[in-house]
Structures are given as C-alpha cells and as structure tokens.
Amino acid sequence: MSSEHSHSHHMPATKPVKRNGLTKGAQVVLDALEQVKELASAQDIYGRLRQGADKAPGLTTVYRSLESLVAMGYVQSVDLGDGEKRYEVVNPGEHHHHLICDKCGESNHLDLCMVEEFEEAIRAKYGFQIKSHVLEIFGVCSRCHGHSKKI
Amino acid sequence: MSSEHSHSHHMPATKPVKRNGLTKGAQVVLDALEQVKELASAQDIYGRLRQGADKAPGLTTVYRSLESLVAMGYVQSVDLGDGEKRYEVVNPGEHHHHLICDKCGESNHLDLCMVEEFEEAIRAKYGFQIKSHVLEIFGVCSRCHGHSKKI
DNA sequence: CTCTATGCAAATAATTTGCAAGCAC
DNA sequence: GTGCTTGCAAATTATTTGCATAGAG
Numbered sequence: 482m483s484s485e486h487s488h489s490h491h492m493p494a495t496k497p498v499k500r501n502g503l504t505k506g507a508q509v510v511l512d513a514l515e516q517v518k519e520l521a522s523a524q525d526i527y528g529r530l531r532q533g534a535d536k537a538p539g540l541t542t543v544y545r546s547l548e549s550l551v552a553m554g555y556v557q558s559v560d561l562g563d564g565e566k567r568y569e570v571v572n573p574g575e576h577h578h579h580l581i582c583d584k585c586g587e588s589n590h591l592d593l594c595m596v597e598e599f600e601e602a603i604r605a606k607y608g609f610q611i612k613s614h615v616l617e618i619f620g621v622c623s624r625c626h627g628h629s630k631k632i
Numbered sequence: 633m634s635s636e637h638s639h640s641h642h643m644p645a646t647k648p649v650k651r652n653g654l655t656k657g658a659q660v661v662l663d664a665l666e667q668v669k670e671l672a673s674a675q676d677i678y679g680r681l682r683q684g685a686d687k688a689p690g691l692t693t694v695y696r697s698l699e700s701l702v703a704m705g706y707v708q709s710v711d712l713g714d715g716e717k718r719y720e721v722v723n724p725g726e727h728h729h730h731l732i733c734d735k736c737g738e739s740n741h742l743d744l745c746m747v748e749e750f751e752e753a754i755r756a757k758y759g760f761q762i763k764s765h766v767l768e769i770f771g772v773c774s775r776c777h778g779h780s781k782k783i
Numbered sequence: 784c785t786c787t788a789t790g791c792a793a794a795t796a797a798t799t800t801g802c803a804a805g806c807a808c
Numbered sequence: 809g810t811g812c813t814t815g816c817a818a819a820t821t822a823t824t825t826g827c828a829t830a831g832a833g
Contacts, residue, residue, distance in 0.1 A: 504813060505806090524797075539815045544798065560713050562766060564797060564822080580760045589758065595746040596769060607740065608774025609731045615713060616767045618747060623759030655788060656831090675822075690790045695823065715798080715822060 503553075506538045507546035511555060511570065520559055520567035520579075520588060523547055560615060582622035589622065654704075657689040658697035662706060662721065671710055671718035671730075671739060674698055711766060733773035740773065 503511065513526050513533075521529070523543050530537035538546070547568055550556035554574050559567045561581065571577070579588040596614045603609055654662065664677050664684075672680070674694050681688035689697070698719055701707035705725050710718040712732065722728070729746075730739040747765045754760055 506814070522797090541799085541816080542814055545814085560711060560766075562711050564715065566797090580754070580758060582760075583763060589760070591754075593750075595750050596767075599744075599746050603731070603742075603769070607731060608777070609733075609740070609769075610772045610777070611769055612734060612771040614767070614769045615711075616747075616765070618754070618760075618762055618765045620763040621761045626759070626761070657789070673822090692791080692824085693789055696788085717822085 504546065504549075506542040507549055509538055510543055510546040511550055514550075514556060514568055515570050520561075520569050522565045522567050524565070526568070559617065561617060578616045578618065580622065581617060581619050582625055583619055584621055584625040587622060587624075591618070655697065655700075657693040658700055660689055661694055661697040662701055665701075665707060665719055666721050671712075671720050673716045673718050675716070677719070710768065712768060729767045730769065731773065732768060732770050733776055734770055735772055735776040738773060738775075742769070 509530065510526060513530055514521060517525070517529070523540070526547075527537075527540045527543045530543070547556060547558070551558050551568070555570065556568050557571045557576050559569060559579065561567060576594070578591045578594065580591060581588045594616075596611065596616060600611050603611060660681065661677060664681055665672060668676070668680070674691070677698075678688075678691045678694045681694070698707060698709070702709050702719070706721065707719050708722045708727050710720060710730065712718060727745070729742040731742060732739045745767075747762065747767060751762050754762060
C-alpha cells in the first residue's frame with residue numbers, strides 16, 4: 482500500500498452538507514466530542530465515554546461513528562503526525578487549521594485558510610484543481626513565550 | 633498518548649544544516665531515495681533495497697536511517713494521512729509541499745510555501761512563533777482533468 | 784579495545800474487519 | 809422480517825524496542 486492515500490480527514494475546499502440521520506452511536510460520539518473543547522482522538526472519546534456512562538458504545542463504534550461524522554461534514558479530522566488522528570466538531574461544511582504550541586500543547590484555530598487564498602493562483606499556475614488539503618502549524622504560543630517549561 | 637505529538641517530519645521554518653557523517657546504512661538509504669523520484673515509504677525503500685542487492689540493510693536500519701537523515705535535513709518526511717510516512721530527498725535545510733493528484737497519484741512540488749508567506753502575519757496577530765508546519769494539497773492534476781480513470 | 788551500527792525477533796498501538804447478535808422500522 | 813448498527817475478538821500494519829553481535833576507528 483504505497484501509492485494509496487485516504488482523504489476522509491482532509492478539508493475540502495467546498496463540502497456537501499447533509500442533515501441529521503445519525504445513528505445512536507454517532508450521536509453519542511458527537512455529543513462527547515462537543516463537550517471536549519480540545520482535539521480528541523478516537524481512543525480519547527472512547528475512554529471518556531467509558532467513564533461517564535455504563536452503556537457506552539464500543540471502540541469499534543466510536544471509530545465507525547467518527548468516520549461517518551467526518552463524511553457528513555459534522556466533524557473534522559486533524560492529523561498531528563503522530564499515529565493518532567484527532568477529531569473536532571465543526572460547523573457543517575466548514576474547516577479550520579490549528580496553531581499548536583510545542584510547549585503547552587494547546588491548539589488555537591486559525592481564522593483564515595491560506596490554501597484557499599492561493600487556490601486560484603495554483604489552478605492558474607499548475608492547472609491543479611484543489612479538492613482538499615492538510616495544514617497544521619506548530620510553534621510556540623504567546624503564553625509560552627520565554628517560558629522554559631516542558632510538557 | 634493523547635497530548636503528545638512528534639515533529640520529526642515537519643518542515644521547520646529554518647533548519648540547521650550539518651554535513652556528512654552518514655552511517656553506511658544511511659548512505660544506502662539516501663542513495664535509494666535519490667533514485668526514486670517519487671515519494672517513498674520506509675517499506676518501499678526496504679523492498680527496493682531487498683531486490684537490488686544481496687546485502688541490503690534490514691528494515692530497522694531503514695527506519696533508523698530515515699530518522700537520522702530527516703534530523704540532518706537531507707530528507708523530508710511527508711505525511712499523506714494514511715498510516716505510512718513518505719520520504720523525499722531535499723536540499724539540506726529546504727522543504728517543499730506537494731500537489732497530489734487523487735486520480736493518478738502523482739505529486740508535484742509547490743514552488744512556494746504559503747505558511748512562510750503568512751508567518752509574520754501570524755506572529756503579529758496571534759503572537760504565535762512558527763517552528764514547523766505540515767501542508768499537503770490534494771486534488772486533480774492538469775493531466776487528469778476530464779479523465780474518469782480511477783487509480 | 785570501545786563504542787556505534789545493525790539485525791532479528793518480539794513488543795506496541797492505532798485502526799480495521801469478520802461475524803454473530805441486537806435493534807429499528 | 810429485513811437490514812442497518814453494534815460489539816467483541818482477531819487480524820492488520822507501520823513503527824519501535826530489546827538485546828546480542830558485527831563492524832569501525
């Protein structure tokens with residue numbers, strides 16, 4: 482599997498927005514994800530659900546729910562480069578990128594998408610029609626400037 | 633492991649450039665990677681080396697070599713979002729992003745880095761000091777426009 | 784000789800899949 | 809009843825690690 486790549490987690494330039502029709506599991510997962518303000522992985526959500534309720538969905542269901550939530554545009558998947566994908570609730574059809582602090586780990590949303598800014602230029606120059614993209618930025622946030630704390 | 637992220641594969645805004653001092657394994661891996669013009673995964677390189685020579689480095693060595701090559705700035709790691717990281721030789725200290733075609737799988741280099749373009753604006757607006765970033769763009773390349781071929 | 788590089792096998796860990804049972808309509 | 813949803817366990821797969829040996833300086 483070396484010439485294949487999945488796109489479910491990318492951020493389409495435009496996104497089809499469907500409404501509702503969530504399975505019970507997906508609803509529970511979405512609720513949980515809505516409560517977490519931070520990015521959460523499938524395992525995070527699973528663990529979190531395990532604690533809260535006695536009748537929590539299984540790990541498989543969490544994975545499958547996230548998959549469909551992403552497909553429906555309710556959730557955005559974020560790849561930080563470690564082996565674990567994170568998820569975050571978004572307004573259907575929207576997406577955003579993150580400024581992730583190397584020191585404290587906090588992530589803030591970027592309010593603009595540079596790729597969209599360059600989309601037309603790229604089509605003009607390369608004849609390339611953008612469908613989706615991945616963009617995450619790492620560095621040091623304002624609160625951590627000058628600090629020497631390690632996570 | 634939910635609040636941790638590795639950065640070895642990101643593209644620093646500035647990069648320290650050291651010279652040579654490669655282990656035998658790293659040299660072999662670098663050579664192999666130089667011959668492949670496409671992005672190649674550790675497993676790709678391993679398989680490729682297995683074929684060519686009788687005395688090819690083991691998989692572990694390939695992984696370790698890639699790791700050090702990336703650290704030295706000779707190689708860039710690219711995350712396409714499937715579980716498999718790809719690697720590519722770069723001029724030491726440089727980096728670039730890709731336009732990856734969903735249809736034919738080919739990847740072309742972008743000749744500009746949007747993140748660098750916005751680096752100062754982001755520092756000004758968010759007080760965020762960028763250290764590295766991930767950016768890959770997916771879509772349809774010019775050659776595949778109008779075609780309906782699936783990979 | 785001493786330290787680093789290497790290889791193999793075993794361990795990790797996230798995610799996926801097969802399959803049987805449960806639930807919805 | 810029929811089909812989608814769920815759960816558990818087993819399988820997959822990339823990557824990492826332990827440890828003992830080979831090689832370089």
